[in-house]
Amino acid sequence: MPEKLMLRNRDWASGIVEQSPDYFRKLSALQKPEYFWIGCADARVPANVITGLEPGEVFVHRNVANMVHSADLNLMSALQFAIEGLGIRKIIVCGHYGCGGVNAACEEGHSNGLVDHWIAPIKSLRHSHADELGALDEHAQRDRLAELNVLSSVTRIAESPILIEASAQGHSIEIHGMIYSLVDGQLSLLETSVKSM
Ligand code: CO
Numbered sequence: 373m374p375e376k377l378m379l380r381n382r383d384w385a386s387g388i389v390e391q392s393p394d395y396f397r398k399l400s401a402l403q404k405p406e407y408f409w410i411g412c413a414d415a416r417v418p419a420n421v422i423t424g425l426e427p428g429e430v431f432v433h434r435n436v437a438n439m440v441h442s443a444d445l446n447l448m449s450a451l452q453f454a455i456e457g458l459g460i461r462k463i464i465v466c467g468h469y470g471c472g473g474v475n476a477a478c479e480e481g482h483s484n485g486l487v488d489h490w491i492a493p494i495k496s497l498r499h500s501h502a503d504e505l506g507a508l509d510e511h512a513q514r515d516r517l518a519e520l521n522v523l524s525s526v527t528r529i530a531e532s533p534i535l536i537e538a539s540a541q542g543h544s545i546e547i548h549g550m551i552y553s554l555v556d557g558q559l560s561l562l563e564t565s566v567k568s569m
Pocket residue numbers: 412413414436437438468470471472473
């Protein structure tokens with residue numbers, strides 16, 4: 373199996389060098405992405421592919437259900453490096469409809485093991501938005517919950533000590549919430565209450 377990946381890698385790399393002989397030399401000399409992307413680990417939502425961005429153009433963190441936990445050292449280290457190390461000023465939190473993590477948060481009386489701890493904030497959102505969600509059918513409920521989870525992650529990023537520190541230092545940082553549709557490949561921007569900081 374790894375051999376297949378190696379072969380595909382060699383084809384990809386040699387194809388690029390054919391088109392642009394300096395490509396890897398230039399890219400290896402500098403990492404200067406414009407965006408920090410926080411997305412779901414789902415194999416169907418690869419950041420570079422769905423945004424049409426090239427290697428080097430987006431700094432990426434992915435986890436199950438694009439969660440932002442304030443004590444997640446992995447994400448918070450990446451966030452700090454994105455802002456302070458790479459000088460990124462545009463952050464995107466991207467969720468997707470049909471998210472397995474969101475669906476799991478909608479299941480009652482069924483244990484999924486460790487991931488239930490990870491997605492507990494989505495269950496809380498489900499309860500705190502029970503009135504809004506209760507007016508929708510089951511499919512629309514899950515779609516809306518995926519959106520609410522993105523908006524909640526945007527707020528958690530905005531309220532993180534790293535963003536507060538960046539703001540105190542006079543950096544203006546945009547945080548956008550997006551949602552991706554597996555069905556048609558379209559990204560949509562969500563209205564958030566978080567303004568540029
Ligand atoms: Co997902």
